[in-house]
Amino acid sequence: MITLTDTAALAEFCERAATAPYVTVDTEFLRERTYYAKLCLVQLAFPGDGEEVDAVLVDPLVDGLDLAPLYDLLRDERVTKVFHAARQDLEIFWCEGGVIPAPLFDTQVAAMVCGFGEQVGYETLARKVAKAQIDKSSRFTDWSRRPLSDAQKRYALADVTHLRVIYEALARQLKQSGRTPWVEEEMAVLRDPSTYETEPREAWRRLKMRNPNPRFVAVARELAAFREEHAQQTNVPRSRIFKDDALLELVSLRPKDHAELGKARLLLREARKGAIADGIVEAVRTGSEVPKEALPELPASKARDQIDQALADLLRVLLKAKAEGAGVAQKLIANAADLDDIAAGARDGDWNRGWRAEVFGRDALRLCEGRIALAAQGSAVRIVELEA
Structure with missing residues (x-):
C-alpha cells in the first residue's frame, strides 16, 4: 500500500x-x-x-x-x-x-x-x-x-x-x-x-417556510444570506451560526437590538452577542425596510385542489411500469413532486427532456391528453392506444 x-x-x-x-x-x-x-x-x-x-x-x-x-x-x-x-x-x-x-x-x-x-x-x-x-x-x-x-x-x-x-x-x-x-x-x-456554489442571496430558497407573507420572506432572505456569508467567512457549519428553526423564530420576533434578541428561545448562546448578534439585527432591519415593490415571494406551489388526484395516481402507475420496463430507477426519471406538477397542468420539466422524455415524458403527456389508457395484464401494466 x-x-x-x-x-x-x-x-x-x-x-x-x-x-x-x-x-x-x-x-x-x-x-x-x-x-x-x-x-x-x-x-x-x-x-x-x-x-x-x-x-x-x-x-x-x-x-x-x-x-x-x-x-x-x-x-x-x-x-x-x-x-x-x-x-x-x-x-x-x-x-x-x-x-x-x-x-x-x-x-x-x-x-x-x-x-x-x-x-x-x-x-x-x-x-x-x-x-x-x-x-x-x-x-x-x-x-x-x-x-x-x-x-x-x-x-x-x-x-x-x-x-x-x-x-x-x-x-x-x-x-x-x-x-x-x-x-x-x-x-x-x-x-x-x-x-x-452556494450564493448567499439564494440561501433562503432552501428554507421550509409556511408563511407566504412577502415581508416575512424578505426578512428570512436577509437572515439566511447573513448566516451563509458568516458561515463561509468563518468556515463553520451554518447550523453553528443558528439553525433553521431559530431563523424562522427570529423572523417572527424581528428583534431591533440585542435586548430583544434575548427573547429568542431557540438561538444558541454564542449567537446572542458579538458579530452574529450584530448581523442578525442588521439583517432583520434590512429585510424590514425592503420597499414593497421589491419584496420577494415564495415560489408558487400547486394547491391540492389544482392537482387532479386521479390523474396523479395514474401517472404513478405509468412511471412504475415504464421504469420497470426500461430497467431504470424511478427517482432518476421523475419524483412525486414532478408527477403532481404534471397532474396540475405542467407540460415541461426535466422529466420531459432528453432520455427521460423517451422513457416516460411523452407517454405521460399522452396520458394527460387522453390519447392512451392503462390496463392490467396479469401483474403487469400495459398501454392501450385510444382512437382519436
Missing part, C-alpha cells in the same frame, strides 16, 4: 495514470466542524497489465505536498475519471483546486440507469459486480488523524480498486443497451460549477 507524500512522487504517478484510458478516484474528508469539507485523503487507481491495478493513496495533509499534478490529471480530457456518488468529491476538488474532472463517469448514476435501483451503494455494487466484500470496520474513521492504520489504508484503497471492475462492467452494459448518452446527460449537471 503506497502512500504518496511528496510532489515529485505524485507527479510521477499522475504521468503514468495519464497514459491509461481511465482512472478511478475517491476521497476521504471531514465536514462535521467546517463549512467547507476538509480533504484528508485521495485514492487513485488505474488499470495495469492483465488483472493488475496501479493504486495509491495521496496524503494532502502532509506539509509541502502540492496537488497540482493531481489537478492536471483531473483536467486531462484523454483520461476518464471514474467516481462513485461523485458529488461531494467534485465539490472538494472545485473548492480546493478550481477543477472539475472531465470526462466524468459516476458509477452510482450508471447503476441506476442499468437497473440496480435507487442510489445503490458502493458496497452493494462491489458485492454484486466485483464479487468483493468490503471490510466496514474503518467506515467511521476520523480521516484527519495520523498515522493511518493498515486496515484504514486497505479500506480506503478498496474504494478505487474494486471500482475498476464495476466501471468496466457498467460501461459494457451501457454500450450494449445504447444508454451511454443517458449517463452523459446526467454528468452535465455534475460538471456544472454552479452545482457546487
Whole structure:
C-alpha cells in the first residue's frame, strides 16, 4: 500500500495514470466542524497489465505536498475519471483546486440507469459486480488523524480498486443497451460549477417556510444570506451560526437590538452577542425596510385542489411500469413532486427532456391528453392506444 507524500512522487504517478484510458478516484474528508469539507485523503487507481491495478493513496495533509499534478490529471480530457456518488468529491476538488474532472463517469448514476435501483451503494455494487466484500470496520474513521492504520489504508484503497471492475462492467452494459448518452446527460449537471456554489442571496430558497407573507420572506432572505456569508467567512457549519428553526423564530420576533434578541428561545448562546448578534439585527432591519415593490415571494406551489388526484395516481402507475420496463430507477426519471406538477397542468420539466422524455415524458403527456389508457395484464401494466 503506497502512500504518496511528496510532489515529485505524485507527479510521477499522475504521468503514468495519464497514459491509461481511465482512472478511478475517491476521497476521504471531514465536514462535521467546517463549512467547507476538509480533504484528508485521495485514492487513485488505474488499470495495469492483465488483472493488475496501479493504486495509491495521496496524503494532502502532509506539509509541502502540492496537488497540482493531481489537478492536471483531473483536467486531462484523454483520461476518464471514474467516481462513485461523485458529488461531494467534485465539490472538494472545485473548492480546493478550481477543477472539475472531465470526462466524468459516476458509477452510482450508471447503476441506476442499468437497473440496480435507487442510489445503490458502493458496497452493494462491489458485492454484486466485483464479487468483493468490503471490510466496514474503518467506515467511521476520523480521516484527519495520523498515522493511518493498515486496515484504514486497505479500506480506503478498496474504494478505487474494486471500482475498476464495476466501471468496466457498467460501461459494457451501457454500450450494449445504447444508454451511454443517458449517463452523459446526467454528468452535465455534475460538471456544472454552479452545482457546487452556494450564493448567499439564494440561501433562503432552501428554507421550509409556511408563511407566504412577502415581508416575512424578505426578512428570512436577509437572515439566511447573513448566516451563509458568516458561515463561509468563518468556515463553520451554518447550523453553528443558528439553525433553521431559530431563523424562522427570529423572523417572527424581528428583534431591533440585542435586548430583544434575548427573547429568542431557540438561538444558541454564542449567537446572542458579538458579530452574529450584530448581523442578525442588521439583517432583520434590512429585510424590514425592503420597499414593497421589491419584496420577494415564495415560489408558487400547486394547491391540492389544482392537482387532479386521479390523474396523479395514474401517472404513478405509468412511471412504475415504464421504469420497470426500461430497467431504470424511478427517482432518476421523475419524483412525486414532478408527477403532481404534471397532474396540475405542467407540460415541461426535466422529466420531459432528453432520455427521460423517451422513457416516460411523452407517454405521460399522452396520458394527460387522453390519447392512451392503462390496463392490467396479469401483474403487469400495459398501454392501450385510444382512437382519436
